[in-house]
Amino acid sequence: MILFTLVSLVSFSQVKRVTMSEHVKKTVIYPNPARSFIQIQFKQQTPVPAWLVIYNFIGKKQLEVVNPGSNVYLDLADFRRGLYIFQFKDKNGQIIDSGKFQVEK
Numbered sequence: 001m002i003l004f005t006l007v008s009l010v011s012f013s014q015v016k017r018v019t020m021s022e023h024v025k026k027t028v029i030y031p032n033p034a035r036s037f038i039q040i041q042f043k044q045q046t047p048v049p050a051w052l053v054i055y056n057f058i059g060k061k062q063l064e065v066v067n068p069g070s071n072v073y074l075d076l077a078d079f080r081r082g083l084y085i086f087q088f089k090d091k092n093g094q095i096i097d098s099g100k101f102q103v104e105k
Contacts, residue, residue, distance in 0.1 A: 026097040027088065033102035034076060042070040042088055042097070049088035049096055057083040081105045 028041045042049055052068040055061055062084065065072065080103065087098040 027086075027099055029086075029099055029101050033104045035104055036076055038074045038076060038101055038103075040072045040074070040086060042068075042072075044096075050091040051087075051089040051093075053087045053089065055085045055087075056080075057085070076103055079103045 026042060026044045028043060030039055032038070040052070048070060049068055050066070052065040052072055053061060054063040062079065063074070068088075083100060083102050085098065085100050088096045090096050
């Protein structure tokens with residue numbers, strides 16, 4: 001009886017419909033963690049990203065690449081050890097996909 005009472009308090013209007021595409025990453029990043037280089041592949045061809053922006057863990061922009069294409073190779077010689085966030089953006093500045101990677105030195 002108690003179980004029925006708890007279930008009846010939850011309304012179906014509170015359930016959010018989620019499609020699979022909302023949870024599928026559009027990028028592949030390897031190796032992660034990385035030491036000397038990292039490769040970022042944008043799996044979707046449309047739209048091709050207009051920018052790749054990389055931030056360090058405290059939010060400072062480390063790198064910005066215009067028209068990066070769908071396969072980016074980054075030399076990490078100028079990157080310090082730590083966690084980094086990357087964002088692919090479209091021509092309007094909207095984030096297409098984002099992720100993180102770790103640099104170990």
